[in-house]
Amino acid sequence: MTRIGGDVVVETLRALGADTVFGLPGQHALGLFEALRRTDSLRLVTSRVENNLAFAADGHARARLTADPHGPVPVTPMVVSTGPGALLTLASLQESRAASVPVLGISSQVPVAGLGGGRHGYLHELPDQQASFRDLVKSTHVVRSVSQLPTALREAWTTAATAPYGPVWVEIPQDVLLAETTLPALHSVTAAPPPLEPVPELLSEAAKLLSGAKNPVFLAGGGALRSGAHEELRELAEALRAPVVSTFGGKGVFGWDHPLSAQSWMEDWHTTEFLADADVLLVLGSGLGELSSNYREFAPRGRLVQIEADLGKLESNYPALALHADVRATLRALLARVPARPADGRAEAAVQDLLARVESRLDSQPLAAERKLIEDVQAALPAGTQTFWDMTIAAYWAWSTWNPEHAPMHTAQGAGGLGYGLPGALGAAAAGVPALAVSGDGGAMYGLAELATAVQHGLDVTWLLVDDGGYGILREYLNDTFGQTTATELARPDFVALAESFGVPARRSSLDTVRADLAEAVRTSGPSVVVLPAVLEMFAPTHLEHP
Known part of the structure; x- marks a missing residue:
C-alpha cells in the first residue's frame, strides 16, 4: 500500500492520543478520508452539516474532560473540506473558544500553488481562508509539505491542550494529502503542554x-x-x-x-x-x-x-x-x-x-410549571448522564437551578449560538457517555439533519424538544422591551412524525407526563426523541427588584 500525506496525518493524530475523528468529506480532503478508511486506529464519526460536526467535536471533548478531569487533555480532531465547509464551522468554533474547549480543526486546502492567491479558479478557493479563523482560534497553521505534518499537528495539539484550552486550526493542501511519502510510520509523536504556574x-x-x-x-x-x-x-x-x-x-x-x-x-x-x-x-x-x-x-x-x-x-x-x-x-x-x-x-x-x-423571590412568582419541569428532567436521568442544552428558556432555567453532580451540564452560553444541544450530545455519545440533549423548537431546526447521524452511528442520545412555537426567549425580550414581537413565531414540522421518519422512536409528552416519558426514552437503546409542547417563562428580571 502506497503511503500518502493523509496517512501521516492519521498516524500523527493517533500518536498524539486521538481515538475518534469527526469528519465530513470534500473534494480537496479525499486523501485524508482515504487514510481514515484504511486505518483501524481511529474511529470516524460523520455529520450532515459542518457546523454541527464542530459542535459534536466540542461535545466530545467536554464529555471526556468531565469524565476524567485529571487525565490527558482530550483534544478532539475534526476534519472538513475547503471553503464553504470550513467556513460553516466558524460559529461553532466561536463557542469552543469562548468555553475553552480543546478542538483541533483540520481543513483541506487548494493545492500549494494556489495558496494565498484566490485567483486560480479552484473549486472552494478563498483569497485567504486562514484569515477567517486567525482571530477566532488560539492558533492557525498552514502545512506546505508532508514533512511538515507531524510537527505542525503536534504544535497545534499542544496549543489546544495548553491552559486556557481552546480550538486551533490546521490547513493542509490537497496535493500534500495525496502526495506519496517515504516517511516511516509514526508512533511516537507526543505533545507536552507547559504548566501555567503563578508568579x-x-x-x-x-x-x-x-x-x-x-x-x-x-x-x-x-x-x-x-x-x-x-x-x-x-x-x-x-x-x-x-x-x-x-x-x-x-x-x-x-x-x-x-x-x-x-x-x-x-x-x-x-x-x-x-x-x-x-x-x-x-x-x-x-x-x-x-x-x-x-x-x-x-x-x-x-x-x-x-x-x-x-x-x-x-x-x-x-x-x-x-x-x-x-x-x-x-x-x-x-x-x-x-x-x-x-x-x-x-x-x-x-x-x-x-x-x-x-x-422566597421565586415563590413570589407564578413559576411552578417551570420549576417542576427542571425537577422532572433531573429525576428522569440516571446518574452520570451528561446533558447538553441549546439556547432555550429551559436551559436558562437550568443555568441557575440544575444540580450538576447528578448529571453534568454543558451549554452554549459561551458564545450563545443556537443549535448546540443535539450535536453536542451526539459528540458525547460517540465517547461512550450517556447523553441528553435539550432544545427549543427554534434551535432544533438547526440540527434536525443530525438525527440521520445518530441513526447511522447508533448513538445513544435522548433529545428533549420543548416546542413553544417560536424563539421563546426572544419573544420574551421583545415583549418586555417593545410590547410586541417580530419574527419570533415559527412554522415547524410535526417533530414526532419527522423523528419517526428517520427511524427514531419518538413520543409527544406533556408537563404532567414528561418525567415518565423521558425516563422511558432514556432507557431506549439508541437515539430517541421526546417532544414537549409547552410555553415556558423566565423569572422576573432582577433589575426590577433592585433597592
Missing part, C-alpha cells in the same frame, strides 16, 4: 489578602472546571470558611449541596449583592463577563483576586490582583500558604440565608 510574588500577595479577609467569598468559573480544580477548591473553601458561588460555566466544580455552596443564581440580585459584599472575592477562571456580572450590575465593594489562564481576561472588566495562571495549580499553592480557620457556622448560615431569599 510567586503575586501568589504570596493573594495568600496575604485571603488570610486577612473577614468575609471571603469565592466565584468559581469555567476555568476552574476545565482545570479540574474540584478537590483543591473544596479544600481551600473549607480552610477559609468561604462560601462558593459557581458561574453558569463553572457548574460542577464545587459540590452543589455542600454547606458552603451558594449555587449558581448569577441572575439574582441577592447573589449579586452577596458577591459584592465580600471584602475579598476570589475569582477563579472567570473574566466576569456579561452573564457572570449580572449584566454589568455587579459592583464589588471589596478587593478582587482574579486567577485566570486567559491573559486577555485579566482585569478586563474589574480591577483586581491578577494572577495569570492555571486555577488548579494556583489553588494547590495557596493551600500551602493560607492557614485554616475554625468552623464557626457563620459562612454556612450566610449561604442558607442567601438561598432562602432566592427561594
Whole structure:
C-alpha cells in the first residue's frame, strides 16, 4: 500500500492520543478520508452539516474532560473540506473558544500553488481562508509539505491542550494529502503542554489578602472546571470558611449541596449583592463577563483576586490582583500558604440565608410549571448522564437551578449560538457517555439533519424538544422591551412524525407526563426523541427588584 500525506496525518493524530475523528468529506480532503478508511486506529464519526460536526467535536471533548478531569487533555480532531465547509464551522468554533474547549480543526486546502492567491479558479478557493479563523482560534497553521505534518499537528495539539484550552486550526493542501511519502510510520509523536504556574510574588500577595479577609467569598468559573480544580477548591473553601458561588460555566466544580455552596443564581440580585459584599472575592477562571456580572450590575465593594489562564481576561472588566495562571495549580499553592480557620457556622448560615431569599423571590412568582419541569428532567436521568442544552428558556432555567453532580451540564452560553444541544450530545455519545440533549423548537431546526447521524452511528442520545412555537426567549425580550414581537413565531414540522421518519422512536409528552416519558426514552437503546409542547417563562428580571 502506497503511503500518502493523509496517512501521516492519521498516524500523527493517533500518536498524539486521538481515538475518534469527526469528519465530513470534500473534494480537496479525499486523501485524508482515504487514510481514515484504511486505518483501524481511529474511529470516524460523520455529520450532515459542518457546523454541527464542530459542535459534536466540542461535545466530545467536554464529555471526556468531565469524565476524567485529571487525565490527558482530550483534544478532539475534526476534519472538513475547503471553503464553504470550513467556513460553516466558524460559529461553532466561536463557542469552543469562548468555553475553552480543546478542538483541533483540520481543513483541506487548494493545492500549494494556489495558496494565498484566490485567483486560480479552484473549486472552494478563498483569497485567504486562514484569515477567517486567525482571530477566532488560539492558533492557525498552514502545512506546505508532508514533512511538515507531524510537527505542525503536534504544535497545534499542544496549543489546544495548553491552559486556557481552546480550538486551533490546521490547513493542509490537497496535493500534500495525496502526495506519496517515504516517511516511516509514526508512533511516537507526543505533545507536552507547559504548566501555567503563578508568579510567586503575586501568589504570596493573594495568600496575604485571603488570610486577612473577614468575609471571603469565592466565584468559581469555567476555568476552574476545565482545570479540574474540584478537590483543591473544596479544600481551600473549607480552610477559609468561604462560601462558593459557581458561574453558569463553572457548574460542577464545587459540590452543589455542600454547606458552603451558594449555587449558581448569577441572575439574582441577592447573589449579586452577596458577591459584592465580600471584602475579598476570589475569582477563579472567570473574566466576569456579561452573564457572570449580572449584566454589568455587579459592583464589588471589596478587593478582587482574579486567577485566570486567559491573559486577555485579566482585569478586563474589574480591577483586581491578577494572577495569570492555571486555577488548579494556583489553588494547590495557596493551600500551602493560607492557614485554616475554625468552623464557626457563620459562612454556612450566610449561604442558607442567601438561598432562602432566592427561594422566597421565586415563590413570589407564578413559576411552578417551570420549576417542576427542571425537577422532572433531573429525576428522569440516571446518574452520570451528561446533558447538553441549546439556547432555550429551559436551559436558562437550568443555568441557575440544575444540580450538576447528578448529571453534568454543558451549554452554549459561551458564545450563545443556537443549535448546540443535539450535536453536542451526539459528540458525547460517540465517547461512550450517556447523553441528553435539550432544545427549543427554534434551535432544533438547526440540527434536525443530525438525527440521520445518530441513526447511522447508533448513538445513544435522548433529545428533549420543548416546542413553544417560536424563539421563546426572544419573544420574551421583545415583549418586555417593545410590547410586541417580530419574527419570533415559527412554522415547524410535526417533530414526532419527522423523528419517526428517520427511524427514531419518538413520543409527544406533556408537563404532567414528561418525567415518565423521558425516563422511558432514556432507557431506549439508541437515539430517541421526546417532544414537549409547552410555553415556558423566565423569572422576573432582577433589575426590577433592585433597592
